Amino acid sequence: MKDSNIKLGISLYSLTIDYFLRRYDLERCLATAQELGAEGIEIVAAMMVPGYPWPTAAWCEDFQKLLQKYRLAPVSYSAYVDMGLRSDRDLNEPEIVQFTKNDLEIASRMGFQVVRTQHAISPATLEKMVPYAAKLDVWLGVELHVPHTIHVPVWREYFGLFDKYGSDHIGIVPDFGVFQEYPHLPWFHQAAELGMRQKTLDVLCPLQRRGVTEEEALKQVPDLTDAERPIAHELFKDFHPAALEDIGPMVKHSRYMHGKFYHIDENFHDACIPYDRILPLVRDHGFKGFIASEYEGHQFDESIDATEQLKRHLTMEKRILGLA
Amino acid sequence: MKDSNIKLGISLYSLTIDYFLRRYDLERCLATAQELGAEGIEIVAAMMVPGYPWPTAAWCEDFQKLLQKYRLAPVSYSAYVDMGLRSDRDLNEPEIVQFTKNDLEIASRMGFQVVRTQHAISPATLEKMVPYAAKLDVWLGVELHVPHTIHVPVWREYFGLFDKYGSDHIGIVPDFGVFQEYPHLPWFHQAAELGMRQKTLDVLCPLQRRGVTEEEALKQVPDLTDAERPIAHELFKDFHPAALEDIGPMVKHSRYMHGKFYHIDENFHDACIPYDRILPLVRDHGFKGFIASEYEGHQFDESIDATEQLKRHLTMEKRILGLA
């Protein structure tokens, strides 16, 4: 791989179905990442760290040795803000602060300098974490995820913090899912499984692409079934891509990005997320850091080979970026 | 030891201070019981069972092997009804039922056929446990403990159940503490430690023995200190012994008794609990089962040698019962 400001990694989340079905253990996931030529990995702690949220110090040390064995950089520790974990109330601020401090410390013990968090941390709490992240020398990035864009109020506040504190210790982790324009192939597979007829899709999909409202479009399907109704609703609700002009401000405050994808075809093309336009913009705005391939098709169709998908995604990225 | 209907055991609770201070582990407690000549032991599960309230099956098996190694009979599994374990409310009935079923099953796995429970189980819940105890072939005994006597309403209800169901699977575990007449030596030690003056005791104790009320008695100590006040209150509140005539009805429904004691002097005499009158009555009413020596002086003076106290207590029991 050519020397580049942009490095390509893999989120182990991509291998969820193999991990969930106990076909791959954590070490096998790491070995797969190495075989695919990834330079580093993201781990979803709540998924792959035994003892989470309180892994032992010994486990954290062993994990670093595993990374060395497979010559993988520790790119990102993926943390959540499980604000709704209680059934009686949302977590309060002291709880979210402790939840996040705990993640920062575990990440640090595991060798990570990037921690991905979520907007539920709130701008006020994120601001309180700045000194602690600075002391631990960790960069705490908030993931920008569907259905948000950088223009919603909470994200205007986050950008205010980046302006105030710089982005050496806090910042944004854009998830390319925000640029998704249409449903993806595994979505169609699951829709069919749940009873959506092809003839219904043949009517609705072109209307969705033309920006027709759900209400107007459904008038064209007088025989819509009960099984089809919620799926049709998703079709019109879920795909409102952010503007590619937003990439500039993202890059300015980002050290890490999620190369979210659902399906790459055999021609190394993503038909739903415009990687061919996203990646050149990311590069040209001067992004320096890792993009982790984050395959999520497994949530819709578990029969697709995730490793093959990752291979295609990495190939596509390299071709677009001229890194091949 | 002569053949007798009455067998002498030890509650490992007696060795609390050695166990708490990590001088004795569980095995050392068992070895001590064997050295003292006990035929069997009671274990307080909440104290000595690792993993309580869910010990592993493997641990339960190992425990039975330990008992065999020290040739000790599994006499009683001592269970609690921790009705106040939650801070927001008392346990409800389904919780108490499950709590007790769990204890019955663990006891059974550990080889015990007697389970000591507490009156907080309530007569209604105890009644529900009868079939389950019968199926497991366990005898579930409710401990009669200070400040209760068999004449308080809840115990009248328990006796009603014994009349209704017999006492093959439920019954009473009398704790001889209900017969305690005066404060014991370790109590005096702790009182002194907490600031009670000897001259105050010299006035109050004889009045307590004569049955004078607290209010009347305190008039004789015009200079009572703040430190002395709660101790003086205990002196008049705590020692209201049950009648020895109650032993008959107890024996009728009992398979197991707690030989509670706080101090046995060098002449093998308990100055506060009238063992010399209790034990012959227990025998003469035909009690068949274990009496476990239950030393509790450690709660008041940890410097006293618990093993020596147990030795004296067993010697005293044998002398009184003619088993020596």
Added chain:
Amino acid sequence: MHFQAYFKHTVTDTGFRNTAVNGLVTGYQLEIRFPGYRGSHLSCITRLDLTVDGKKVDPQDLLFCLNGKEFLMAQIPELFVEYWFILDNATLKVAKEGGLAAGPHEIRVDFAYRVPYTGYYGNYIVAEGAHVRALPLAR
């Protein structure tokens, strides 16, 4: 259609058997996976119904066992410091005198959980699904 993929793997192949204490058959048990891509605090479970051979098991007869502990179903919503690691199977213990007969039984688990980080614009996603399968009772 999010979070649907894993429900079809809820009931595992292993661990379906009668339970006994000292020879007394007290009921039966089976093992389930957490049907999501990551672990969860037990307090996020909003529904867990077991139906065996077409008959719903009374929650009062059910114990949920995980992390070496055993819980009443009514306690589940309160277990916010009990984490279900995604690779650990939970055991459902059913109290039923004499247990189940040998041979296959139809097991159905209806499961729902709150996705605790999805409070976008104030609402949490609740993922719901069911898994039905025939399982032979192990001897």
Added chain:
Amino acid sequence: MHFQAYFKHTVTDTGFRNTAVNGLVTGYQLEIRFPGYRGSHLSCITRLDLTVDGKKVDPQDLLFCLNGKEFLMAQIPELFVEYWFILDNATLKVAKEGGLAAGPHEIRVDFAYRVPYTGYYGNYIVAEGAHVRALPLAR
């Protein structure tokens, strides 16, 4: 005067030291015993105050660690399925930038717990006590 004997053994000899994450000294910790004769559900703890060198530690800076878990002090009353086995020491972790200076410090723990089976005539006994001792900070 019941349940008083064990409070004088609350703070243990061992485990008093500064804490660090990757070289950053984040605070200090010490170990305590449950000051009773048997174990307890954590929800029975009604008071746990730590005072170091005469200054009470803000509960917001304190974590209570047991059974491989870490709890905020405010959570303690809710932990009714977390059992403190009597032979296990709990760790109190204090967040304090730079930790404590080398040498001896005066540690005081004020502790109280509900005795959950003592609801005689409707009232639970609450056992209360304090333990004060000088402890040298381990290197």
